[in-house]
Amino acid sequence: MRIAIVGGTGKEGQGLALGWARAGQEVLIGSRVLERALRAAESVNAAVAGTAATGMLNRDAATAGEIVVLTVPYDAHAGTLQDIREAVRGKILVDVTVPVDPEKPRRLRVPPGGSATEEAQALLGPETRVVAAFQNISYTHLAHGEAAACDVLVCGDDADARREAITLAGLLGLRGLDGGPARNARVVEGLTVLLMEINRRYKVKGAGIRITGLPNATADERK
Amino acid sequence: MRIAIVGGTGKEGQGLALGWARAGQEVLIGSRVLERALRAAESVNAAVAGTAATGMLNRDAATAGEIVVLTVPYDAHAGTLQDIREAVRGKILVDVTVPVDPEKPRRLRVPPGGSATEEAQALLGPETRVVAAFQNISYTHLAHGEAAACDVLVCGDDADARREAITLAGLLGLRGLDGGPARNARVVEGLTVLLMEINRRYKVKGAGIRITGLPNATADERK
Numbered sequence: 459m460r461i462a463i464v465g466g467t468g469k470e471g472q473g474l475a476l477g478w479a480r481a482g483q484e485v486l487i488g489s490r491v492l493e494r495a496l497r498a499a500e501s502v503n504a505a506v507a508g509t510a511a512t513g514m515l516n517r518d519a520a521t522a523g524e525i526v527v528l529t530v531p532y533d534a535h536a537g538t539l540q541d542i543r544e545a546v547r548g549k550i551l552v553d554v555t556v557p558v559d560p561e562k563p564r565r566l567r568v569p570p571g572g573s574a575t576e577e578a579q580a581l582l583g584p585e586t587r588v589v590a591a592f593q594n595i596s597y598t599h600l601a602h603g604e605a606a607a608c609d610v611l612v613c614g615d616d617a618d619a620r621r622e623a624i625t626l627a628g629l630l631g632l633r634g635l636d637g638g639p640a641r642n643a644r645v646v647e648g649l650t651v652l653l654m655e656i657n658r659r660y661k662v663k664g665a666g667i668r669i670t671g672l673p674n675a676t677a678d679e680r681k
Numbered sequence: 682m683r684i685a686i687v688g689g690t691g692k693e694g695q696g697l698a699l700g701w702a703r704a705g706q707e708v709l710i711g712s713r714v715l716e717r718a719l720r721a722a723e724s725v726n727a728a729v730a731g732t733a734a735t736g737m738l739n740r741d742a743a744t745a746g747e748i749v750v751l752t753v754p755y756d757a758h759a760g761t762l763q764d765i766r767e768a769v770r771g772k773i774l775v776d777v778t779v780p781v782d783p784e785k786p787r788r789l790r791v792p793p794g795g796s797a798t799e800e801a802q803a804l805l806g807p808e809t810r811v812v813a814a815f816q817n818i819s820y821t822h823l824a825h826g827e828a829a830a831c832d833v834l835v836c837g838d839d840a841d842a843r844r845e846a847i848t849l850a851g852l853l854g855l856r857g858l859d860g861g862p863a864r865n866a867r868v869v870e871g872l873t874v875l876l877m878e879i880n881r882r883y884k885v886k887g888a889g890i891r892i893t894g895l896p897n898a899t900a901d902e903r904k
Contacts, residue, residue: 611875642871645872651865655865669876671886
């Protein structure tokens, strides 16, 4: 699969790029600044033998990608979506954005559209299918390729798009779970803020969540 | 501890009552209808040898309880709080309410005050310390006394009140975690709706969540 990561030079984007590159996928890393995209792609290629990650401008990455993943700070969310609007038409956009206030990143912010995901869907229109995913996965887990005990909750209004995102999670060695409609992205995005709060309070770096009580219960749950 | 459960004749309230009774606590079960409270107390006493759960009217339970737990449907939330307002002054109120639409229980509803917990705090004033907790624990786990692999996320603006709620979770054999300010109750309450969605999609009854990556990691996480 050719996966474009728009805004892919940040920590989360780089972590995802490394994970998918390790899984043998073709990764296109987008940035507003070509230099930075090229540098990020270079570092992925240096870390994972035999990959050919490519750096390009955001819009070019979105055009070339078969599936487009968006990892930008919330303040760049609407602007970036405008930029790639035509490029993602007919595709699936996986939105990883968490609507936090850059001044107070641990303060939960509920955006005007309810969630970043719902805002993206409204902005891109029905021809692009938006799903929320990967907000809760600490980039340190992604970067180090650890078998993190975290689930990926996937929300969006299109069932096929949710299935695709669940597949993308599987490529990273993570369990993706169908969390239903886009509206539920409010919870999934908000969870990231709660996990940051827990990281701070319990002095850890990669708190995550796992859904318990499912049929493929882990040994730990059953005890 | 003398724990009052206001609106304690519903499934969640009864599950909590059973759990705390098993842990040797004194449980007061409140209802708007005395008959129902008495019947609920009787069934707890029948299930747990050596307990003396007592049924009473909501306001009487709130008056007699050292700590007050609120488990009512959201539509009865504001009315019940008005009823027990004076009775809980100076105490901790543990709010278990999830703001769902009774017509569409799986549709996430964001109440005017942000969360039921924040609404309760606003309504009761600063002399009562409100914490959100236990919304995500399936009553089936509570009722059967299973060692459920679920964490209890506790949110509220008073640190001591959060600690008390974490202790209450421990009495049920559950790990309580400090989730920070009342504002984060929006996420915790919303999670219940997401878990209901997952119950339906994966055909299970008691999906729960567990926070991973904490120092006391479980064997399962570490593998």
